[in-house]
Amino acid sequence: MINWKVILSISKTHLLSRIKQSSIAALGVTFGIGTFIILVSFMTGLNGLLDGLILNRTPHVHIYNEIKPSERQPLDLYDKWENSFKLVHSVKPKLTQAKIHNALPLIQELRKNPDVKGAIPQLKSQIFYISGSIELGGNLVGIDVLEEVRLFNFGDYVVKGSPEALNNYENGILIGSGVAEKMSLDIGNTVQISTVRGDLFPLKIVGIYQSGLADIDNIQSFASLKTVQKILGEPKNYFTDINVKLFDIEKAVPMARNIENQFNLTAVDIKTANAQFETGTSIRNLITYAVSITLLIVAGFGIYNILNMMIYEKMNDIAILKATGFSGKDVQYIFISQAILIGLFGGILGLVVGYSISSVIDTLPFETEALPTIKTYPVNYSVWYYVIGISFAMISTFLAGYLPSRKARKIDPVEIIRGQ
Numbered sequence: 001m002i003n004w005k006v007i008l009s010i011s012k013t014h015l016l017s018r019i020k021q022s023s024i025a026a027l028g029v030t031f032g033i034g035t036f037i038i039l040v041s042f043m044t045g046l047n048g049l050l051d052g053l054i055l056n057r058t059p060h061v062h063i064y065n066e067i068k069p070s071e072r073q074p075l076d077l078y079d080k081w082e083n084s085f086k087l088v089h090s091v092k093p094k095l096t097q098a099k100i101h102n103a104l105p106l107i108q109e110l111r112k113n114p115d116v117k118g119a120i121p122q123l124k125s126q127i128f129y130i131s132g133s134i135e136l137g138g139n140l141v142g143i144d145v146l147e148e149v150r151l152f153n154f155g156d157y158v159v160k161g162s163p164e165a166l167n168n169y170e171n172g173i174l175i176g177s178g179v180a181e182k183m184s185l186d187i188g189n190t191v192q193i194s195t196v197r198g199d200l201f202p203l204k205i206v207g208i209y210q211s212g213l214a215d216i217d218n219i220q221s222f223a224s225l226k227t228v229q230k231i232l233g234e235p236k237n238y239f240t241d242i243n244v245k246l247f248d249i250e251k252a253v254p255m256a257r258n259i260e261n262q263f264n265l266t267a268v269d270i271k272t273a274n275a276q277f278e279t280g281t282s283i284r285n286l287i288t289y290a291v292s293i294t295l296l297i298v299a300g301f302g303i304y305n306i307l308n309m310m311i312y313e314k315m316n317d318i319a320i321l322k323a324t325g326f327s328g329k330d331v332q333y334i335f336i337s338q339a340i341l342i343g344l345f346g347g348i349l350g351l352v353v354g355y356s357i358s359s360v361i362d363t364l365p366f367e368t369e370a371l372p373t374i375k376t377y378p379v380n381y382s383v384w385y386y387v388i389g390i391s392f393a394m395i396s397t398f399l400a401g402y403l404p405s406r407k408a409r410k411i412d413p414v415e416i417i418r419g420q
Helices: 004-017 019-055 103-112 145-152 177-182 225-232 249-263 275-313 315-323 328-363 383-409 413-419
Strands: 061-064 116-131 134-143 158-161 172-176 190-195 200-209 220-224 241-246 266-269
Touching: 004 328, 019 275, 019 328, 019 383, 061 249, 103 116, 103 241, 116 145, 116 225, 134 145, 134 177, 134 225, 145 241, 172 177, 172 190, 177 200, 190 225, 200 220, 220 225, 241 249, 249 266, 275 383, 328 383
Parallel strands: 134 220, 172 200
Antiparallel strands: 061 241, 061 266, 116 134, 116 190, 116 241, 158 200, 172 220, 190 200
16 A cells, blocks of 8 residues: 655655755746746737627628629520520629618517527618818718617727717717818717718717727718618618627527528628638637647656656665665655646646736736727636646646656666665
8 A cells, every 4th residue: 555645755855855956847837837828818818809809890690682693684584595505794783772671570580589689770871071171981880879889899999979879969970080080070070971962961979989990990980770861861661781699609600591591681690701810810829829838848848857867866765765665666656746746836836927927917008099998918817728727737747757757666776786
């Protein structure tokens, strides 16, 4: 039967007798684990920030009526040419409206679906911003602002004023930060909106919107659905888009296909719309984990080298232990326990160091016009990273101690004593 009390006592004595070497081994683990925690927490926090910048404002399913050529041309209607090779030049889009027909019944049907968190309409229109002699082309989007705030964190991107002000002012507008800067506009000012038909409408600026994407902020502004419908001279059931938010993003792809087949509309799921962005996120995460794990492996090799040298220095001690009745397995357990003690101490210290430095990074100011809602560097404090760190520390140090301990187990005490 193994006497763990004696084995741990001997391991402690060996470690303390070579305190410098033991400390260096433990610091190697501390450095590896600490760097792993800092790197993975910061990089995944940054990836989460970038994902949120895009995905928070992207519907899980975007429904609209796409203008496109007819799938069947008049020539296809003649059975006479059914088996012939047909080539039609200069195919033009069919005459259609951007309006979604029967939008209100469709929205009600979507809201009844238990997988749907919310379905809200939008009305998009091309306009011109006019302020004095300045005229800029852009887009005006009619929204249900309270639902946009609830489902898509719309309020996080309003840097001046409040989104709720759109409901308080009948002719209010949330203007893009790029438009406001170019035209020297601010809250309380009035901007003239011109439709493509040439109709002019004065709107009062109740807020400044900044998404962090310059291409959007330079052209896009928001108003209430009622206001945009009035500007375009359209009825209350006139919508050009429906945005759907789901409880489970993985169900976006099949739902988009079902909507296209059932309602003859174009439905784009979030994975299709952001395929390139998701690929970039996956590659960044892969690089982060690869570098972090490499650091832990390097720390494991450091422990292996130190324990291997320690065995050579402790040849006499091993011979004495075996001569006094310790078996080869007991000797092996002594050196494995030394490695585990080093890994445990260094790993815990590494977690503390990693968390401390991550907390410092989390308080550093990070202000940029591209990300108006972010004030400090993003850090992800996921518990799983700490569990992975300490687990890898224990596994790597165990393996680093196991290999040299096998050599110590096979040492013949007679040859060592005879050599003395």
